[in-house]
Amino acid sequence: MSGGAMAAGGIGLGGLLIIGVISLLMGRNPVEVLQQVGGMSGTEIVSQSGRTPTAEEQELAEFTLQILASTEDVWTKVFKQYGREYVAPQLVLYNDYVQTASGTASAQMGPFYNSADQKVYIDLSFFSTMKQEIGADGDFAYAYVIAHEIGHHVQYLLGILQQAHQQMARMSQTDSNHMSVRIELQADFLAGVWAHYENKMFSSLEDGDLEEGITLAAKIGDDYLQKKARGYATPDTFNHGTSQQRERWLLKGFRSGDINQGDTFSVNYNQL
Numbered sequence: 001m002s003g004g005a006m007a008a009g010g011i012g013l014g015g016l017l018i019i020g021v022i023s024l025l026m027g028r029n030p031v032e033v034l035q036q037v038g039g040m041s042g043t044e045i046v047s048q049s050g051r052t053p054t055a056e057e058q059e060l061a062e063f064t065l066q067i068l069a070s071t072e073d074v075w076t077k078v079f080k081q082y083g084r085e086y087v088a089p090q091l092v093l094y095n096d097y098v099q100t101a102s103g104t105a106s107a108q109m110g111p112f113y114n115s116a117d118q119k120v121y122i123d124l125s126f127f128s129t130m131k132q133e134i135g136a137d138g139d140f141a142y143a144y145v146i147a148h149e150i151g152h153h154v155q156y157l158l159g160i161l162q163q164a165h166q167q168m169a170r171m172s173q174t175d176s177n178h179m180s181v182r183i184e185l186q187a188d189f190l191a192g193v194w195a196h197y198e199n200k201m202f203s204s205l206e207d208g209d210l211e212e213g214i215t216l217a218a219k220i221g222d223d224y225l226q227k228k229a230r231g232y233a234t235p236d237t238f239n240h241g242t243s244q245q246r247e248r249w250l251l252k253g254f255r256s257g258d259i260n261q262g263d264t265f266s267v268n269y270n271q272l
């Protein structure tokens, strides 16, 4: 990742988000600041525990906002190609724990998308947890995880998530897990499509970035996060597919940049 390249992105939302970050840095209540700005929506920074975020958590907040702005740019553009309007999800950055439309979530859950309120929840301890887990910084790996959650929102906007969840409600546990794998691999694919356009628009990826990111992402993606996660709209234990499958679909999205190639639902399960 070339320095700062990921920062390129939507001014509208990005500008709003920066307000949150700055106030976070100044130790003020960002939610109050956002309210003062006047009725703008998009991001909440929630500290229900009242704990001041650490420097690392502030770093993650800033980075997350940059990625979010970039996903908004990319998906607005892609949706437009199909005559559709992209509506960005709400982002909730929190520390320790947070209330969602589906109950209380704790930082142990890792980042997740909740289709019940169309919000992406990212705990601010995520950065340091990942650093500990993978023993290295990995900008692209972080970006990938965020883009994966946004991928779930894209699935929601296209009605895919709702359909899949409806079917899962009538399925055996095994079939439901298989469906979950299809959902997750498609979110990986969509993260790849995002990276494709991000790179095309801003040349932000350098040689090896993607491979590096994929290696890291395989270690720290939902495989890891889901062990602790119970915060998705569907409360089942998820099966996210093997690292190999996840790499394959992420790469497919990245190389093609074509959402038509991301149908993980018609492929034979054994050939995913």
Ligand SMILES: [Zn+2]
Binding pocket: 148, 149, 152, 184, 187, 222
């Ligand atoms: Zn997921």
